[in-house]
Amino acid sequence: MSSHASYEFSNPVVRWIDSRLPVFSLMKAQAMDFPTPRNLNYWWTFGGIAATMLVIQLITGIVLVMHFTPHVDLAFDSVEKIMRDVNYGWLLRWLHANGAAFFFLAVYIHIFRGLYYGSYKAPREILWMIGVIILIAMMATAFMGYVLPWGQMSYWAAVVITNLFSAIPVVGETIVQWLWGGFSVDNPTLQRFFSLHYLLPFVLAALVFLHIWALHVPGNNNPDGIDVKSEQDTLPFHPYYTMKDLFAILVFLLVYLAFVFYSPWYMGHAINFVKANPLVTPAHIVPEWYFLPQYAMLRAVPDKLGGVIVMFASLIILFFLPWLDRSKVRSLRYRPVTRIFFWLFAITCVVLGIAGAQPAEGVWLLVARIATIYYFAYFLVILPLLGKLEKPKPMPASITEAVMQKH
Amino acid sequence: MSSTTTQDVSRRDFLYIATGTVGAVGTALAAWPFIDQMNPDASVLALASTEFDMAPLQEGQGVTVMWRGKPVFIRHRTKKEIEDATKVPLAELKDPIARNANLPPDAPATDENRVKDANGKANPKYLVQIGICTHLGCVPLGEAGPFNAWFCPCHGSVYDTSGRIRSGPAPRNLDIPPFKYVSDTKIVIG
Ligand code: HEM
Ligand code: FES
Numbered sequence: 001m002s003s004h005a006s007y008e009f010s011n012p013v014v015r016w017i018d019s020r021l022p023v024f025s026l027m028k029a030q031a032m033d034f035p036t037p038r039n040l041n042y043w044w045t046f047g048g049i050a051a052t053m054l055v056i057q058l059i060t061g062i063v064l065v066m067h068f069t070p071h072v073d074l075a076f077d078s079v080e081k082i083m084r085d086v087n088y089g090w091l092l093r094w095l096h097a098n099g100a101a102f103f104f105l106a107v108y109i110h111i112f113r114g115l116y117y118g119s120y121k122a123p124r125e126i127l128w129m130i131g132v133i134i135l136i137a138m139m140a141t142a143f144m145g146y147v148l149p150w151g152q153m154s155y156w157a158a159v160v161i162t163n164l165f166s167a168i169p170v171v172g173e174t175i176v177q178w179l180w181g182g183f184s185v186d187n188p189t190l191q192r193f194f195s196l197h198y199l200l201p202f203v204l205a206a207l208v209f210l211h212i213w214a215l216h217v218p219g220n221n222n223p224d225g226i227d228v229k230s231e232q233d234t235l236p237f238h239p240y241y242t243m244k245d246l247f248a249i250l251v252f253l254l255v256y257l258a259f260v261f262y263s264p265w266y267m268g269h270a271i272n273f274v275k276a277n278p279l280v281t282p283a284h285i286v287p288e289w290y291f292l293p294q295y296a297m298l299r300a301v302p303d304k305l306g307g308v309i310v311m312f313a314s315l316i317i318l319f320f321l322p323w324l325d326r327s328k329v330r331s332l333r334y335r336p337v338t339r340i341f342f343w344l345f346a347i348t349c350v351v352l353g354i355a356g357a358q359p360a361e362g363v364w365l366l367v368a369r370i371a372t373i374y375y376f377a378y379f380l381v382i383l384p385l386l387g388k389l390e391k392p393k394p395m396p397a398s399i400t401e402a403v404m405q406k407h
Numbered sequence: 408m409s410s411t412t413t414q415d416v417s418r419r420d421f422l423y424i425a426t427g428t429v430g431a432v433g434t435a436l437a438a439w440p441f442i443d444q445m446n447p448d449a450s451v452l453a454l455a456s457t458e459f460d461m462a463p464l465q466e467g468q469g470v471t472v473m474w475r476g477k478p479v480f481i482r483h484r485t486k487k488e489i490e491d492a493t494k495v496p497l498a499e500l501k502d503p504i505a506r507n508a509n510l511p512p513d514a515p516a517t518d519e520n521r522v523k524d525a526n527g528k529a530n531p532k533y534l535v536q537i538g539i540c541t542h543l544g545c546v547p548l549g550e551a552g553p554f555n556a557w558f559c560p561c562h563g564s565v566y567d568t569s570g571r572i573r574s575g576p577a578p579r580n581l582d583i584p585p586f587k588y589v590s591d592t593k594i595v596i597g
Contacts, residue, residue: 180447285561
């Protein structure tokens with residue numbers, strides 16, 4: 001969005017507005033004519049899918065608030081009222097609850113796309129780091145949203161997650177009481193979580209704007225990871241990628257809606273239909289699936305502070321990835337050795353997810369420990385070493401050449 | 408304007424820095440109320456104390472009462488439980504500190520120290536402790552785990568019959584709340 005090329009619009013009203021506030025020029029330059037590599041595959045559609053999910057969360061969330069009461073005595077019942085009495089309330093709630101899960105699904109795929117094709121490398125480091133901030137803000141949002149229905153799992157998720165901060169030496173307890181607004185998770189906690197759950201998605205929207213801004217300076221990476229050399233290598237964003245993205249969004253929404261309509265609680269936990277009880281912890285507490293890998297890492301370490309550090313480090317390390325991977329070659333298409341370790345890494349993340357859902361004992365604890373070690377080794381040992389040792393495959397001279405070779 | 412002397416420049420610099428400093432300090436001070444509003448408020452701090460009479464508790468029976476919104480475990484321990492707890496050498500404990508709010512912060516975690524009230528009075532039969540796992544805050548299950556005492560289902564912390572951490576991720580023994588005996592069986596917590 002560096003310069004607004006002024007277009008001559010034929011519609012006089014549009015022209016009048018555009019010469020005073022160049023929104024139409026901006027849209028045309030950034031969302032329509034924007035030169036986009038011609039070789040993008042379907043993994044590139046998940047950014048647009050994630051943005052769509054954010055919009056769905058905003059809309060369903062705002063209308064849910066019209067019926068939700070943030071109070072320990074009323075929250076659970078107001079959600080049940082949404083389910084039974086409010087017109088289409090069940091639909092709104094299931095869209096929102098499953099929407100969060102599918103939002104994470106889209107964002108996780110989007111991140112792995114970036115890992116595979118080296119989209120975090122120069123000149124896209126800031127773009128990548130904003131993405132990591134988005135991931136963390138999303139996690140905070142989803143966690144606080146999950147607390148709102150005030151079921152058993154909501155309550156105990158709030159207890160366990162806020163207690164993570166009690167691991168901080170000296171000031172930990174003070175911080176936790178500050179987060180709670182009391183000596184336990186209670187009404188003040190619920191009310192502030194509600195306030196922040198409303199706020200954070202709008203912060204996310206602003207971050208997404210920055211993310212796209214940072215994208216539009218260097219332009220898209222692509223499956224071959226080579227820079228655009230000439231106009232021949234690109235296509236205008238509209239209609240080529242608007243339509244491709246739209247098609248992918250529709251297919252994704254189809255799967256999402258299949259869950260909403262036919263199995264809305266498939267990913268949930270029945271115990272959350274029991275109202276919060278501060279005296280009884282459910283026998284088996286687990287977070288939603290999208291937090292399971294991090295949860296597995298937390299429990300893999302037999303020490304409280306250590307577990308918390310490892311868990312947060314698993315996210316923070318992503319900020320440093322652009323400098324940990326020393327290879328100049330972006331796409332793993334041309335890095336056959338790294339590719340093997342990448343797939344091992346992807347499997348490791350899934351295994352961590354599975355381990356996180358099991359009670360932390362026996363083999364699963366061992367599996368989680370090995371997987372945690374590999375998770376960190378991938379970033380701290382494997383990528384830095386392979387950047388030096390691996391001999392990449394020969395690269396095509398241009399995107400056009402890469403496309404032509406295939407056909 | 409063109410004839411700015413050195414003196415003028417330094418005076419201007421001074422005003423510039425002074426204004427900036429006042430602005431920065433003022434902003435920092437103004438932020439405090441917005442941070443502090445999240446701390447426990449007056450109604451939460453005006454914590455009522457909880458009274459409880461343990462006389463009706465049979466040997467081997469426990470109850471959970473609420474204090475400051477937290478569960479407090481009160482248990483009438485069996486002879487065997489007391490014996491198990493007293494015979495453990497301190498060296499075997501993961502956390503060698505009593506964690507009893509009624510004792511100095513470095514009191515050793517003997518079973519005797521785990522049952523003392525604010526006046527040093529104790530009845531080893533009765534164990535009063537905050538029922539919150541010192542790992543991440545779940546409520547441990549009673550009469551469960553390897554010691555048939557307390558076991559936290561969340562991440563597998565094991566406590567003995569004195570409420571002391573023996574294995575698992577929890578760093579500390581279960582906390583003993585401030586309390587005192589007002590009769591042989593009646594206590595006030597808080
Ligand atoms: C980043 C976007 C968002 C995510 C990931 C998210 C996530 C969640 C989750 C996981 C729940 C619990 C669902 C359940 O189990 O019932 C929830 C509940 C809720 N959210 Fe959101 N949310 C988002 C945006 C919003 C927005 C923008 C609002 C309001 C402006 C909102 C309002 C609510 C309300 C009122 C509830 C409680 C009702 C219910 O449980 O369905 N959310 N949210
Ligand atoms: S909260 Fe008890 S073991 Fe984690």
